[in-house]
Amino acid sequence: MDKQSATKRVQELHELLNTYNYEYHVLDQPSVPDAEYDRLMQELIKVEEEFPEFKTQDSPTQRVGGVVLEAFQKVVHRTPMLSLGNAFNEQDLRDFDRRVRQAVGDDVQYVVELKIDGLAVSLRYENGYFVQGATRGDGTTGEDITENLKTVRSIPLKLRSNVSFEVRGEVFMPKKSFEKLNELRLAAEEEPFANPRNAAAGSIRQLDPKIAAKRNLDIFVYSIADLGATGIQRHSEALDFLEKESFKTNKERRKCENIDEVITLIENLQEKRATLPYDIDGIVIKVDSLDQQEELGFTAKSPRWAVAYKFPAEEVMTKLINIELSVGRTGVITPTAILEPVRVAGTTVQRASLHNEDLIREKDIKLGDTVVVKKAGDIIPEVVNVLVEHRTGEEQEFSMPTHCPACESDLVRIEGEVALRCINPQCPAQIQEGLIHFVSRNAMNIDGLGERVVSQLFHAGLIKDVADLYRLTREQLLGLERMGEKSTDNLLQAIEQSKENSLERLLFGLGIRHVGSKAAKTLAQQFETIENLQKSTEEELVAINEIGGKMADAITTYFENPDVQHLVSELQALGVNTMYKGPKLVKAEDSDSYFAGKTIVLTGKLEQLSRNEAKEGIEALGGKVTGSVSKSTDLVIAGEAAGSKLKKAEELNIEVWNETQLIEELKK
Structure with a gap:
């Protein structure tokens, strides 16, 4: 085949394969058998092998999986991916509606959509071409998963017009694909995935895109991040526009004229939940008018113009075998119920939170009780109540200990608090939990240092405090189980990179009581260096907006501790940045x-x-x-x-x- 003929044939193959792909994966109306699609794909692969210049970014062949990645690169979202506020009952929905109408008037229409139980992603297009895809991450920064998203055949690689924008969607695994995947994993003597959501998340974050390509993932897009100059005035119009551009949107969405229509529709959709070919964990309600959305604005965490209605949690019975105690990084002793394994909302549950001693007393929980368990918000397992009528007389009372289960120090209950607390600063459990917090995403964000690796390092005696993380050597890491040369080098690089973090990440990572990530940013902006913060007084701290008396007292008490002062000096000597790097706060x-x-x-x-x-x-x-x-x-x-x-x-x-x-x- 000469180049002129190849040019024409490649164009024909692109058009045919894109059309057949759209019909099959978006419209669910295939017009040709799979064998014909495969034959044309093989023909295109051969032409591209002969003429590599035809292997373009929008070629259908790019969906089979590219090269294996060493690690995912970070991506800062141009528009933050905020989470939604939750509603759990009809009154919550009416309260949401009341707040909306108080702000923008009574002329409000809503769009109701299914809340797909998958992995939120952002898709960026430039001049009509798919150029980057990212996970939600912490809402501000995600991971570049472009190559894996190219394998999701319902994501268009080229749009019908030359638009440039960012689209948000939910990648999921259909129930049939999930069942087939777990059959294959069991046949290969591998651990099956707990539910389709975990399977989708695990697939889309594979470093080898070829693995993702085999998992039959799908997507529904649900918004455009920045509508800009499109001229679109309503959210419903945006969804229609996305459909015209070849995106797959969910057909179950409806427009409602008022909250009564919304509530009726939710009841109907809830009944339909079990028959859907994919999992949903709720219903999303959005104000349709974009002008009204803009007027309503956002809180720090979520838009005021949308809410997610969460389905009532599934409740099941099981036996409470034991109560296990854990020590948190602030010394709080938390009891956890150990249960006979039971399926709840799609996963097997063996542990459930009991929060504190008062809750155990209030619910009259005894060892050996038959209990009702649910997942709060379909996520966190908790014990709802005890079925007293099932008691046999063999159940045993449970008493909270008087000494720390990790270090044997006396436990105290601070006035005004319900929790028992270990106040020994050398408690090994607190130190380990503090290390896990220090390396977490919102703190120093050290890739590769998860709970398992931190626990390994701690129990091997390689780290006793956060400064020891910056003394780790290649030889020490290679001596750990499941730490190869590549993962060791990646981890050391991530630790080195974390030294350059701005001050607010370090402050949050240190785990000062009452200081969350937002307060850490405020403190970093205000004082600019850790030395300035160390010298601050309670009066100076309280004078800052958002810093109250309790937090000010915790900050000054923390930095008065000689051990903390020594730790800060060690971190500085090891090259860890202790200065604020963001925009200066100008009075x-x-x-x-x-x-x-x-x-x-x-x-x-x-x-x-x-x-x-x-x-x-x-x-x-x-x-x-x-x-x-x-x-x-x-x-x-x-x-x-x-x-x-x-x-x-x-x-x-x-x-x-x-x-x-x-x-x-x-x-x-």
Whole structure:
């Protein structure tokens, strides 16, 4: 075949294979048998082998799995992937509706969609071509799984128009694929997956895309991250637009005129749950109008214009065999029920939280009791109640210990708290849990240092505190079970990279009582170095917005400890960064910028800056960025397709700038 003929044939094969793929995996209406599709695919592979220049990024052959990766690269989401608030009953739904109507008026329509039980992903397209896919991660940073997502045949590699945007969706494993996969794993004497969600997550995070390609994964897309200049005004229109671009959306969605229609529809969908060919764990309700969505805005964790209704938890009976005690990183003693294995909401449960001694007393739980177990939010197993009528008289009372199960120190109950606590700072269980927290995703984020490896290192005597992590050698790691040369080198590289983290990650990782990730960021911005924070007083801390008296006392008490002071010095000597690397916090009185002391709202699509870049730039000059327009707003920055916030600003005679004016002021 000459090159001219090959060019024509490749184009024909692309069109045929893409059409057949769309019919089979998106429309579920195949027009040719599998054998014909396979024959054409083999023909295309042979042509591409003869003419490698035809192996383009959108070729159907790219779905079979690319090269094996050494590790997943990090991806910062251009628009954060926030989680949804939850509703568990009809009253929760009506409360959500009331809050929405109080904010935007009574003229509200909702879109109701199935909440697919899978793995949330983000798909980025440039000029119509699929260029990157990522996991949700912590909502801000995920992992690049592009090659694995290319193997999901319902994800288009090329769209029908040359649009550039980011699409969000849920990758899942159909029930039939799950059953077939577990049959194969059992035949190979491998551990079967607990449920389709775990199977999907495990498949999409394989370093070898060829494994993912064999797992028959699927996807439903459910939103466009930034609609920008598309001109779309409603969420329902966005879903229709995605369908026209060859995406697979869920057909069970419906528009509802009010919350009563939503509640009726949820009842119908709940009955249909068991007959669906995929797992769902709830229903998502979204305000349809994008202008109203913008007006409602977001909390720190979730949008105010959407809620996830979680199905009532499945409840089952089992026997409580024992109660096991664990020691957390803050010394809290937590009892856990050890159960006869039982299937609950798709997984086998053998352990369930009992929270504290008061709960055990309140529910009159005894060893040997028959208990009812459910999963709170379909995730965390818990004991609901005891079936007293099943008692035989052989059940035994349970008493909490007086000494720590890990170090034998006296346990105390601090005034105002329900938990028993070990206050020995040298308690090995607390140290190990503290190490696990230190390396976790929201703290120092050290890839490869999971609970198993931390436990190995700790019990081998290689690490006694977090500073020891930075003293680990290649020889020490290679001596551990299941640590090969590649995984050892990757781990050492990840530990080295973590030294460059900004101060807020270190502060959160140190595990100071009452200091979460958000407070750690506030402290890092305010004090800039760990030395400045160490020297701070309670009065200085309480003066900071979001820092209360209890937290201030915990911070000063923590840094007054000589052992902590020595640990900080050790970390600095080992090269761990103890300075804040983010945008500087500028006080209004110290800035001569126009933004200093002003309250500013961003709305619409910005072309040259991301929303985060604009926000950080304004705050770096002493301004405050908020999510809604009110009489206290000083300035609105309006990008393309600005909606109700711009209209409200004009009604209130608030000054409005475009993006060019914003950039000019930021450059001054």
